[in-house]
Amino acid sequence: MTEPPVETSVRVSTLELFFDLVVVFTIMQLTDSLADHLGWAALGETVLMLALIWWMYSGYAWLTNAMAPSSTYRRTLLLVGMAGFLIIALAIPGSFGAKGWAFGVGYLLVTLAHSVLFLHSAGASAVRAAVGFAPLNLVSAGLVLAGGLLPSSSRAIWWGAALVVQFVIPFLRRLGGVSLIAGHFVERHGLIMIIVIGESIVSIGLGFAGVSLDGASILLALLGLGVAYYFWWAYFAGDEERSTAALAGITDPVRRAWIAIWAFGHAHFPMVIGIVLFSAGIKEAIPAAFDPLAWSAAAALAAGAALFLVGHAVFLLILGIRHGVPHRLMAAVLILPTVFIGRIDATAQVLAILAIMSVGLIIEDLPELIRSRSTNLHTFGR
Template identity: 45%
Template sequence: MSDTRREPVAQSAVRVSTLELFFDLVFVFTLTQLTRLLADELDWTGAARAALMLGIILWMYGGFAWLTNAVIPNDRLRRTLMLVGMGGFLTISLAIPDAFGDSGWAFGVGYFVVNAVHTGLFILAGGAGAARAMARLAPVNLTSATLVLIGGFTPGWWRWALWALAFAVDVAAPYIRPIGGFTISPSHFVERHGLVVIIALGESVVAIGVGATGLPVDPALVAVAALGLTLSYLMWWVYFGDGDEAAEHALAAVPEGGRAMVAMRAYGYAHFVLLLGVVVVAAGTKKVIGHAGDELKLAQAVALAGGLALYLVGDAAFRRALGLGNAGYRAAGAALALATIPLGLVVAGGQLVALVAVLLLVLAVEARGSGRPLRPAGRP
């Protein structure tokens, strides 16, 4: 690789701070709560609730990744405001299990606080360019946060409608107000979002332990737990197999004028689908542990296969946005994952084995097509 391609990454070698890692611990709890919600209510309504809340939460969580990409939390005021933002996220997380019931107000208030901290920090400390860009985007974010806040105090379908409208405003925000004024540091941006994916995959491992709680540790339980861990590992490989540097160079190669929008497509829209897939797989895995020899209910089989399909589709969209490899292999893998649903209706362990085989096949075919060895890349 030439020095010309390495230069943009070297110029923007800002790394994730320990305070950001501490901030991410709150997001672990958010994903735990969403997985628990979906596992307890594994139907279309539960899936819609989890997807809507994840979309709303992830928009503002991603906003903090953009914030710390431009604002280093290196003084008392910034760190204090980051702590207030963490408190807002913690409030949101606590409200998740009953967010469509009595805890809706807490979800709305927490989200409004997080939005206010994000906007304030960006305008106060983000620099002239980021402040101007945020001033354009702030009214749209405020509209979304207000809809979430009001929705938290309204009953029934009004809450659904207002929160769905808030999510729609979030998705459309980069097109309503251009985001070209934000400066993206590729190394920090790629690393921060990679850590989010690691956190999410960690939740899928935690789901194995939670699902096994209270069960006798016998060879069958160990075998199905190992299968679940292997599935999580292969999901890690799918995302991180090329190493961080490939994504850094791809993002750095985009001209600065269009880099923010490419980052939004790759790390905003695509990562929502990808992370939703991880949550759904974790909920499905939690149900399977301890019942490897049993038939799955349709919802459980769909969760396992559909979650992995969402993950692969999200990863394909992420790769397409950055121009990384042939995304078609991942899309084909999603179709194969869905084809395992009938097997899960016969035996749960068989579906887990089939899903592991699907990921191995995708990775092997992709490696052969690219002419590289079948092993994950990494930093030297």
């Protein structure tokens, strides 16, 4: 059997991390806006905007995987893209109102910078691929801008059409033209996820605005921190290394590209939405402490944690990793009914979510811990 070629190890640059911080600011804005108007309409708007944002963030992850930001020209255009994301973030609170035009302008700026960089700075094969997808990305950005300029009553239709264009792009263009360095790609998505998980901690702090610091609120904050920790555990405790190995082991460039799109693009999206939902819920829960939560806040807590676990389980399955999948799915199923606990007591619901996640993930790791302990005892005995 022929061994797959060893890939060059490329670390994520500090500029890419700086870029990601700006993108996460847009996600924080979405969380705050959702928390202020928890309901079906706000959720639909949040999902639509985040889907558009996530598509272009993924585009930049592919871009810097194929092209290091190693020149002033490249860094300047990345700065232009960051400026576009910042405009989007600032427009989010009123994006379905008077600020829709700003969201559209920012989105067009992000897309233009991405297209120019791909067409003028990437390798020959990447440029050929960009010739295929860049015009379609610009069509999508044009729809976003048009929706932002037109009356808000039709905005969701225009932005939904832009999302449809984005979804079909991979099916219309041959994949594999852009080389994919597995280690860099996995690390880049891992960094954005750790920052997004950190956003749930920020939401705990924001929930204390105007709230007295007492034992009840501190307890709830610590329980929220515990849930964020198990978000980290689910994503990073061993599975990041396994996902790197799984992606690197796919030698066919077209199949690797498809797996990357479905695993790191589509499957990561529900994880991010899940964290946004949980963060919005915990922000609303902090002032409640031992009081009942509204249905919307209790549902946000339960659905957010469950959606994250389901998204990660799907991510592992797409990569062919079955380790931990049943535990995540079972935990997600058990978490959903905690919405009824939240209707009685906010702290009890967060405690229940934390208990379910911790037990599920600890049980998942028990066989490996037992094997490790047995190996150590055997080695010591020798």
